[in-house]
Amino acid sequence: MTSLSTTGSDTSARTFDRDDMMIVAASRALVGRRVCFVGIGLPSTAANLARATYAPDLVLIYESGTVGAKPSRLPLSIGDGELAATADTVVSVPEIFNYWLQGGRIEVGFLGAAQMDRFANLNSTVIGDYDHPTVRLPGAGGAPEIAASCQEVIVLIRQSPRTFVERLDFRTTVGFGDGPGDRERLGLRGSGPTLVITDLGVLRPDPVTCELTLSALHPGVELDEARAATPWELAVAPDLARTDPPSEVELRALRALLATRGGSS
């Protein structure tokens, strides 16, 4: 993957790759948010980067029951001892799902997936037919209810014809279903995916059609590349923006965070 650098600098501290940009963009999306439901991997890195930069009071909730975790190093699993040790409180799994998530107390949930369609529905179950899959993926975990009950959802997914698909092999998690009104019909109370952050740019649902619309491109990415990575006719916002590259502060904090990853990565 090509590395880029922030404008007018050639120090290595300012070199970043597309994953870095994705994580930084996700961390920025958390500024002003209060309570975030976090999974391991990019979401956890982004949420902890937000804590380390512009959202020091962000409350992190992990599915394992840790509420208000303040890890000093990046956790490697959602049940990392560091999360429990630094949490305001550790509750049971039924309580996390029933009282905290379903109770509507979580502002933002982070999700990833193997496939996403234009209505931000997600597949993390199988590639191929369910009963005779080509690739059996891990499955739903907490994703369906995170997408149902968080007030907003941010999807982090790399953009390619393999991940952006016309038709999901399996719908694990509902974004906007088949389009406008579907979330309400299905009784899903949160607003759904308000933001999709990829390695190429940022997409937001159209307020009328619910279809994902490219609203920003990351530095060094041209519209043609985003279009090529999308098997459907990609909707593009008239005021297509350019993501600010990671600042020196953001990159330094990200490097410091990644350096804390214990064990193997």
Add this chain to the structure above:
Amino acid sequence: MTSLSTTGSDTSARTFDRDDMMIVAASRALVGRRVCFVGIGLPSTAANLARATYAPDLVLIYESGTVGAKPSRLPLSIGDGELAATADTVVSVPEIFNYWLQGGRIEVGFLGAAQMDRFANLNSTVIGDYDHPTVRLPGAGGAPEIAASCQEVIVLIRQSPRTFVERLDFRTTVGFGDGPGDRERLGLRGSGPTLVITDLGVLRPDPVTCELTLSALHPGVELDEARAATPWELAVAPDLARTDPPSEVELRALRALLATRGGSS
């Protein structure tokens, strides 16, 4: 109330009244039981007497969430600090009701009431009409579900025409409902009240009719007195027994227990 003494003794340690006999009889009913749901008052005294005598490993569960309480003094409320401090674990009220009681884990529950009918249904809600009561009683509390979900129920109630009634003013708690088959029809899973201990004797439900049948008289009580205290035609077991008077060991343990009651009584 007249005091009696155990056979052949005139020491004051062996003097007992009818409440003592009731408590001792109830404590004996717990021998061989393992897990008991306890309310304050006579049930708590009886259960703790059982622990102090013949059932040292009896697990006491109070509605306040204390599981395995081992109070060294008689509690004055079900939320007494002594219960929490000596318990194996203290759980929430939803957990006590849903997991421990409704989950079917309690062997014996103790209940009292203001009124009882011949099918051991109980009233602890009102005397008189519900909407214009003569006496507004405290209400149901945990009683209906204790009666529904404990494997067996023991009722402790003083026997008089005021407490033993043809027709309850309000049915707070189901014993055997309107008779055979009613518990099953209502979906009540425990066996219901298998034992009613009064200040005069012991009643058990007839295995066929479910009607309470006098099976034993306490020392010093004659059948006529039990009949006079019962407004309906009291069924009497053919092998009507005589309760053994409290032993010296039982009375000494009871006195010691009552002496631990802190504050006012």
Add this chain to the structure above:
Amino acid sequence: MCVELTSRGAVAEIQSLADAVAATVHDGDCVAIEGFTHLIPVAAGQEIIRQGRKDLTLVRLTPDIVFDQMIGTGCARKLIFGWGGNPGVGSLHRFRDAVENGWPSPLELEEHSHAGLTNRFVAAAAGLPFAVLRGYFGTGLMGRHDSVKTVACPFTGETLAAVPALHPDVTILHAQQADRSGNVLMWGITGINKEAALAASRVLVTVEEVVDRLAAVPGGVVLPSWVIDSVAEVPGGTYPSYTAGYSERDNDAYVRWDAISRDRDTFRSWIDQHVMHATAAVHW
């Protein structure tokens, strides 16, 4: 039915008891005051009396002395409850007077078993419209109001009882400690406190003390600041109930209450003397 999901405005504000009650409790509100035989926020209830709140729907598994006082002073229009008595002593005379004689005003009752009312809180905390339980069947509590219905298990066909979620406008609790960010710690018997807090639109917690760092204790239950609106430091605020680690239950006061509350005039002069002219926790 889609329910609007909204996040709370901010972390808890630490304020005086008077300010906290003024900010969170309004005439006509549905007010749950919990604490199961322990951690009963008596001082907060008495502040509601001082502020003259009216028309409240009061909710509590076990209405006891503080509810007797609130009912006797005319704060309540309706009571949702499971067991209303003076624990270990007997009747609540002000409650009885309201129900039996309509004094000082009639009191509407929505009466449940403990398990039933507990599950109304559980459903609300869990963001569900109802909860299922084994209860009520065959009792006179069924059919007396519209908050108990039945539901069939879609797997076994079995009929079970259902109760609707109960969302108080405000839940009031007492806890041992809050930290300076407004995170709250309670331990010992915590009853239905967590569910009552998570069920409510607003949460007020009185605490024994505000500390720099919450204690690390076995059995501790933490409510994070961001689910609480107001915290007020009220040492001894549970009297004559108790706060494990801080105070003991005054059993004699419960007995004294029986005498005080039997007579309307005695009750009123007690309220005048002990509640109306006080500003914090009242010991008597």
Add this chain to the structure above:
Amino acid sequence: MCVELTSRGAVAEIQSLADAVAATVHDGDCVAIEGFTHLIPVAAGQEIIRQGRKDLTLVRLTPDIVFDQMIGTGCARKLIFGWGGNPGVGSLHRFRDAVENGWPSPLELEEHSHAGLTNRFVAAAAGLPFAVLRGYFGTGLMGRHDSVKTVACPFTGETLAAVPALHPDVTILHAQQADRSGNVLMWGITGINKEAALAASRVLVTVEEVVDRLAAVPGGVVLPSWVIDSVAEVPGGTYPSYTAGYSERDNDAYVRWDAISRDRDTFRSWIDQHVMHATAAVHW
């Protein structure tokens, strides 16, 4: 439907891991092995492999390495689960091989979301035939098996998802401590452990140590001896998972597992070497 209420025979028996597994786990059983990313009873699962149990229905929110081993050695006929992966690493290759290629035997799947399977345990622990949740609607998980249905709220008319109670024949857990009476203490992330225990007919708990008196720790969860059947002392019994206060997660072992498990022969010789000839917790 009336369910028979029966009390357990006695308090927990403290026995060897081999005896405990032999006593509680039988061919054809429904076996829940829990521990949410922490306290995973890996050694107990490996003892089941050593004893050659067959035809098991395995239940776990998050099947990981130990389930991969049990599936790859042919213990399982069916899997009830929510998320089956190698956390932080990727796929479970033995699980994939069973699902994708039927090796060593086909594996029937009953797949849920975490919230759904969680509530199957909750319903069982609570003695209810089903639980209600907001979930499944609009997803491919709905209608795939008969363990998700719908139920209408009798108060609002709203349609919600319902899942049936899950009663395992045996639930296996790991905890930090047991006392000599068989009371068990666990702390840290305790996941669905309490509900899984209370849902089951039999309960086996492996512990780091048997002590005279359980520690008094914040966040401790106690399961009393009278809801447990067997306790076995297996220090390090969660490796490569961890036990807070006793061991740390071996993250590298999870990565090594990826390589070991990719190839059937490598997997089989690893099992032979590390599991079949061991008697207690296996470190590798």
